[in-house]
Amino acid sequence: MEINERTAHWTQTLQVSGYRLTAARLSVVNVIAASQKALNPMDAYLLARQECPGLGLVTVYRTLEKLEELGLVVRVHAPDGCGAYLSAAEGHEHLIICTHCQRAEYFAGDDLHPLMDRVAAEHGYQIQDHWLQLFGICPECRENS
Amino acid sequence: MEINERTAHWTQTLQVSGYRLTAARLSVVNVIAASQKALNPMDAYLLARQECPGLGLVTVYRTLEKLEELGLVVRVHAPDGCGAYLSAAEGHEHLIICTHCQRAEYFAGDDLHPLMDRVAAEHGYQIQDHWLQLFGICPECRENS
DNA sequence: TTTATTATTGAAAAAGATTATCATTATCAG
DNA sequence: CTGATAATGATAATCTTTTTCAATAATAAA
Numbered sequence: 044m045e046i047n048e049r050t051a052h053w054t055q056t057l058q059v060s061g062y063r064l065t066a067a068r069l070s071v072v073n074v075i076a077a078s079q080k081a082l083n084p085m086d087a088y089l090l091a092r093q094e095c096p097g098l099g100l101v102t103v104y105r106t107l108e109k110l111e112e113l114g115l116v117v118r119v120h121a122p123d124g125c126g127a128y129l130s131a132a133e134g135h136e137h138l139i140i141c142t143h144c145q146r147a148e149y150f151a152g153d154d155l156h157p158l159m160d161r162v163a164a165e166h167g168y169q170i171q172d173h174w175l176q177l178f179g180i181c182p183e184c185r186e187n188s
Numbered sequence: 189m190e191i192n193e194r195t196a197h198w199t200q201t202l203q204v205s206g207y208r209l210t211a212a213r214l215s216v217v218n219v220i221a222a223s224q225k226a227l228n229p230m231d232a233y234l235l236a237r238q239e240c241p242g243l244g245l246v247t248v249y250r251t252l253e254k255l256e257e258l259g260l261v262v263r264v265h266a267p268d269g270c271g272a273y274l275s276a277a278e279g280h281e282h283l284i285i286c287t288h289c290q291r292a293e294y295f296a297g298d299d300l301h302p303l304m305d306r307v308a309a310e311h312g313y314q315i316q317d318h319w320l321q322l323f324g325i326c327p328e329c330r331e332n333s
Numbered sequence: 334t335t336t337a338t339t340a341t342t343g344a345a346a347a348a349g350a351t352t353a354t355c356a357t358t359a360t361c362a363g
Numbered sequence: 364c365t366g367a368t369a370a371t372g373a374t375a376a377t378c379t380t381t382t383t384c385a386a387t388a389a390t391a392a393a
Contacts, residue, residue, distance in 0.1 A: 063360050063369060084351085099372040104351070122263075122317070125270040126350080139313055150307050153298070159322060162295050167327035168284055172267070174321045177304060182312035208340060208389050229380085244343040249380065271379080 049076045049130065053115050060113060070095035071106040080145040081119040081127035119147060121178065141181035143188075194221045194275065198260050205258060215240035216251040225290040226264040226272035264292060266323065286326035288333075 044052075053072050054064055062068070070091040075082060082090070088103045107128050110116040116128045121140055129138075129147050136149035152175055163170045180188075189197075198217050199209055207213070215236040220227060227235070233248045252273050255261040261273045266285055274283075274292050281294035297320055308315045325333075 120265045148311055153303055158298055166284055166293055168324040170322050170324035172323040176319045177315050178317040179313040179315035
């Protein structure tokens, strides 16, 4: 999705959901929607402050919470931290994350449902969700090292 | 692996690695090695205190850190928390975790290497690691609800 | 066994990250 | 414009994890 399209979608969703469009909130929306990298609250705070100088870190936390609740962003879990956020995928996709710079991309994987059904049957679990994530070094970071 | 076999293996590995075998450390080893569930430091602390009453929470953190460094336990990441530890699998396997009770089991999945190679090629990432985790309700928790 | 070395311990404090409180401000419907 | 109130940012409070440090206990050497 185009960045402008994404920010438009997010602001509209916020508005439709009864949330107000404030300068602080929009600065966080812009930063996250435009980022190719998973950002933690402090990252997002430092970037968004360039657009909204008075911004408080607490507002970043609150905005991320709302965006997640609306399904617009997802929290990214990685070996070195679990507090970063990324624009949500369209449809369910899997993630590949750069362990150097947190650049993340979605990919459409194999259909895991046969596997999930098999494991569910063999172990007796009722499966609710799954994660498939790859970790590695992105092309850009490979060059810079 | 049998629990006794596992604790023997862990204590031996600790010793061979130059670590001392203390009552506090062994109580944590016993608790984690015997647990079917992923335990966070506080869980492990409360259980291990039954065997070693004077135990301090800090020692649990330190012991888990060493066990992880030796590859004997792994840190489990889940939507509701990323600080729990589980006995490591023998060989690389994937995880299925109960979102109610943290019971976790390993399973041998499909070979993901073809997928990983494809994604690596398409996105230009040099892949280092991957996670495949399923989340659901274990048989026991299903009965109790 | 006894002793010396030093890794380990637990308590307390510190640091970091996240959440709650609250008076002030700003958005938006009317 | 104006009023209702959602949202803000500063501060404080929580919670988790790490650091510090003197006392203790495990191990190797005598």
